[in-house]
Amino acid sequence: MEIYEFGQRIIREAGDFIKLRMKEDFKVDAKLNPHDLVTDVDKETETYIYERILERYPDHRIIGEEGHGTDIEDMSGVLWIVDPIDGTLNFVHQLQNFAVSIGVYVDGEPYCGLILDVMGGVLYHARVGSGAFKDDIRLDEMRDTTLDRSLIGMNANWVIKDQIGPAFKKIVEQTRSTRSYGSAALEMAYVATGILSASVFFRLHPWDYSAGMIIIDEAGGRTTNLLGEEIDILKKDSILTGNKAIHKELTDYFTSDAAFIAGHRRVHGEKR
Ligand code: 2AM
Ligand code: CA
Ligand code: CA
Ligand code: CA
Known part of the structure; x- marks a missing residue:
């Protein structure tokens, strides 16, 4: 399976993981200040995505907000850049309006981008050269505005x-x-x-x-x-x-x- 299709599959699985996990209690901690929160679900989801990728592609590398890949300083090989929950404040206060975000680079060149609106159930995605999509609908070329x-x-x-x-x-x-x-x-x-x-x-x-x-x-x-x-x-x-x-x-x-x-x-x- 191609990396792009695999990415679409694991981001949806990560979304399902979050939806199940958020039905149970989770711990909320402040990081640097009270505006900057992290929950168990952020960390567990990053680990879930990390393990799924390495299970399939042991030689790929992963950078995540919650601590994976802090030693990575170059972009050689296949690099996955992962935000397990983007919009943690929304996750904590609203239980909606948050996303999983994954960008993939191959030898420093952009390869594909995936953003899942978890509660909306909508996947925005693109592979370089193949157009951008909202689920299976191709997005129109962006129009100029003032x-x-x-x-x-x-x-x-x-x-x-x-x-x-x-x-x-x-x-x-x-x-x-x-x-x-x-x-x-x-x-x-x-x-x-x-x-x-x-x-x-x-x-x-x-x-x-x-x-x-x-x-x-x-x-x-x-x-x-x-x-x-x-x-x-x-x-x-x-x-x-x-x-x-x-x-x-x-x-x-x-x-x-x-x-x-x-x-x-x-x-x-x-x-x-
Ligand atoms: P996050 O939820 O993954 O932390 C609005 O808060 C946006 O800014 C979110 O995408 C959030 O990502 C991001 N952000 C980046 N740094 C932040 C910080 N220090 N505190 C809160 N949000 C931050
Ligand atoms: Ca954060
Ligand atoms: Ca973020
Ligand atoms: Ca985050």
Whole structure:
């Protein structure tokens, strides 16, 4: 079986695992702060996915948010980048609106991306060169839009930050409206389907964005950091993803704001 088909199968099995497991009690812990939670289900699901992949492909490597693959520093071979639950706060508070997200790279090249809306039962997926899909329906090519006629995915937290806040505030003023779904992966899937025109994130990890980036590329969109720089898949970065026209409008906008650039450099460092 091909890796892509296998990936679709295990992500659905992981979704079934979560749905069964969440009927029982689970422990919720704070990681670095009270906004950053992790549950037993996050950890158990990552281990489940990890074991399933290695059972079938012993030579593949896996990076996961909850601790697998912390020693991995290069992208040789087949690399699976896994977020067992994206949107843990939604999982804890709502028991819905969370996703499993898996991006697969072969020798550093994107191979396929998979995002499962667990409670919605919808799988967004793409293999490079074969188009992007919502379940078995092929997504249309993303259409160009302008900021003033777009819905933009954005988390309100960034608006209240000192150095970068004013730039995000201007987006709130200029766009038709903003939306925040609490799962970066689901928000990227919504960009791919066109129900959002773009989405901006200030600080994401590879497991948050890798699958979404691959799916959006296949749907004809573009993803870089907020300064328009290409993403290095093993690093944290800001993320701007959307149709090509709004992607350009927004990168032009962020790169014309000196305070924003300074704030971005402070958090994300100089361009590699
Ligand atoms: P997570 O649920 O897998 O942690 C909104 O909270 C989005 O930002 C989610 O996709 C969440 O992923 C991600 N995120 C990344 N870093 C975070 C953090 N420190 N606290 C909360 N969410 C974070
Ligand atoms: Ca987390
Ligand atoms: Ca995540
Ligand atoms: Ca997670």
